Amino acid sequence: MKSKIVLITGATQGIGKEIALALANNGHHVIIHGRNNTKLQTVAREIKNASGNNNVDIITADLFSLSEVKNMADEFKRRYDRLDVLINNAGAFLNKQREVTGDGLEKTMTLNLFAPFLLMKSLTDDLLKSSSARIINLSSAMHRRGGRPDLGDVQSEKKYSPARAYGLSKLYLIWITRYMAKQLADKGIKNITVNATHPGAVATNFGQDSDKGFITNMIFKIALFFMDKPSKGAAASIFLATSPEVENITGEFFDN
Numbered sequence: 001m002k003s004k005i006v007l008i009t010g011a012t013q014g015i016g017k018e019i020a021l022a023l024a025n026n027g028h029h030v031i032i033h034g035r036n037n038t039k040l041q042t043v044a045r046e047i048k049n050a051s052g053n054n055n056v057d058i059i060t061a062d063l064f065s066l067s068e069v070k071n072m073a074d075e076f077k078r079r080y081d082r083l084d085v086l087i088n089n090a091g092a093f094l095n096k097q098r099e100v101t102g103d104g105l106e107k108t109m110t111l112n113l114f115a116p117f118l119l120m121k122s123l124t125d126d127l128l129k130s131s132s133a134r135i136i137n138l139s140s141a142m143h144r145r146g147g148r149p150d151l152g153d154v155q156s157e158k159k160y161s162p163a164r165a166y167g168l169s170k171l172y173l174i175w176i177t178r179y180m181a182k183q184l185a186d187k188g189i190k191n192i193t194v195n196a197t198h199p200g201a202v203a204t205n206f207g208q209d210s211d212k213g214f215i216t217n218m219i220f221k222i223a224l225f226f227m228d229k230p231s232k233g234a235a236a237s238i239f240l241a242t243s244p245e246v247e248n249i250t251g252e253f254f255d256n
């Protein structure tokens with residue numbers, strides 16, 4: 001298989017790190033993203049040692065800041081001549097209190113929706129330079145659990161709970177995936193596919209650090225015992241990134 005240039009957001013732990021390791025094992029050039037440079041360097045070293053592949057680079061940006069997302073895309077353009085696979089994996093289930101970023105935007109939507117959308121848009125030119133490019137957006141089965149969408153209140157100013165913000169962000173991510181696929185088709189672009197996926201219920205650090213309220217915090221802790229390993233959670237994304245079977249499939253949602 002030809003080596004692909006793959007950018008994975010949120011690859012310092014959990015599912016993203018497993019995707020990065022598997023793709024490095026398969027000889028791909030992997031760029032792992034995170035917000036903490038020291039953690040990124042440690043993970044890059046681990047993946048290089050485990051895979052024997054030295055083509056593991058790091059790129060840093062806090063995805064709560066849209067200007068950092070833009071800077072990250074600009075840095076990517078300076079460093080690489082094309083992008084074959086973009087995996088928008090970074091995401092979180094946040095606190096019981098609504099929080100806003102420095103830009104004044106609700107944090108869950110910023111991380112789970114606005115950042116991946118901005119990254120897709122900013123890197124489209126780089127994906128166009130690939131003979132066959134793919135975008136994979138990590139959504140969630142929780143997209144069914146956010147309640148009734150309210151496009152007049154995307155920032156959850158009127159009604160907020162972490163589950164609602166998370167569920168709706170993942171629903172909108174699927175809508176944005178379909179929208180991107182349609183936009184690319186309308187422009188006659190055939191070499192970029194864009195799909196969304198649910199990785200399964202996976203035992204990672206997901207939702208473990210946030211304060212969601214006593215009962216929800218306990219449910220998240222207990223659930224860890226019944227969840228899949230991160231390597232299983234990574235499987236659908238690895239399949240979507242590399243399998244010839246999905247070469248021309250776009251605008252779809254893949255359950256794990």
Ligand SMILES: NC(=O)c1ccc[n+]([C@@H]2O[C@H](COP(=O)([O-])OP(=O)(O)OC[C@H]3O[C@@H](n4cnc5c(N)ncnc54)[C@H](OP(=O)(O)O)[C@@H]3O)[C@@H](O)[C@H]2O)c1
Binds near residue numbers: 011064141203206
């Ligand atoms: N685990 C599940 O059961 C499950 C189920 C459905 C969907 N998903 C989705 O799968 C994806 C991966 O989740 P996971 O389970 O692997 O979670 P995780 O272990 O918590 O990893 C999340 C990753 O996102 C990064 N991240 C978080 N906030 C960030 C920010 N502001 N800027 C930059 N990076 C940030 C984290 O970096 P740090 O190391 O700096 O924190 C980490 O690398 C998410 O989109 C999640 O919604 C997970």
